[in-house]
Amino acid sequence: MIKTKFLSNLLLSLVWIAITGTFTFENFIFGFAVSFFLLWITATDRRDNKYFNRIPKLISFVLFFLYELIKANIEVAYDVVTPKHYMKPGIVKIPLDARSDLEITLLANLISLTPGTLSLDVSDDRKVLYVHAMYVKDREGFVADIKNGFEKRLLEITR
Template identity: 50%
Template sequence: MTNLFLVNLFLAVGFSAVVGQLNLGGLLVGFAIGYLALWITRSPREETGYFKRVPRIVNLFVYFIWQLIVSNFRVLWDVVTPGHRSRPGIIGVPLDAETDLEILLVANLISLTPGTLSIDVSDDRKILYVHVMFLENVASEQADIKQGLERRVLEVLR
């Protein structure tokens, strides 16, 4: 998997150097074209996780950027309009993530997405305590975090 990634990176740099656009746009286009070429020439017998993993990373990234923008507009709305409609609360979310990296990534992304801020992890690393700014229903909020963010992060890392 690492090998394929290195080859893909090499193709991207090569493409952008040949085209003469050694900047981010050239690199991105080169990476996309290189990925396509590798996907076409993949061997049917050897099953590598690389072609499954990259769409998931893109999925997580797009989801995350979208959530970041939405969350900012929600906070913006509450800040700009008079009065406070926020109904904050602190809820515990049971974690499926186990290793340090998984918990770090889940907690970090939760902090940066809509109205949620991770405060602490319980000592046995089973529960993540999250401060939610617009909390209406504890169960649905927990399900939201688990289905939306944690599932995508674990898909990328496992």
Template identity: 55%
Template structure:
């Protein structure tokens, strides 16, 4: 899969150098053109994992950016208003992710989102402890993490 991604980047760069236009539109078009070429070659050989995962990675990136913006706005509002409306708490989140990479990615994404902090992982790697500024409903918070970051991580890694 790494080689297919690098091939896609190489095809994009070849397109950009051949056209001589170095703008975002041309880079994007070259990437999509390279993706189409890799899909055609991969489909005939039976290697389509890269084509299936790439849209999921892009969607995951945009989901993270959305969550990051929302969390920043919530924390900024909290800082600028005179009354504190925080309901802090530590939540025990049962994990479906299993590998060290998946757990680390989930924990780091949670920590990168303002207002939340990953504290610890249980010894059996089945539970993640998270501190949040806003815990109005424990089950809703768990549902948001599991159907947000965790589900999307599982779509990419499996």
């Protein structure tokens, strides 16, 4: 069901591009948004359909990740250019709600892509992720940020 809705959305986006005759990324995104809205209006089972719930969550997740990425880049860059170092490095044990290999891999990679953090290892029972962070002022706060930020939003998309 999700695949057919997504393919329909892509097809309608390509039809939009063909009709307008403008082959740009912005026009494709606009066509995708318009076709998503049209598919949502014509759907009879909007609440039960995972596609209409996942796309807004996916967009929200991408924006959240970009915000976190920019924030971490600024924090690391500021620490590099100032004479005083503000880092307090540490290895933090993060309990996981993610269970599948895909969820754990995505979470570990998203953490590693953010400057100042690096996923080190997953426990053998796959219940704990070990993360090295440059700025660990409060371990509980750091764990809460990962759990309520990356992991929570990632699980909303994958489940």
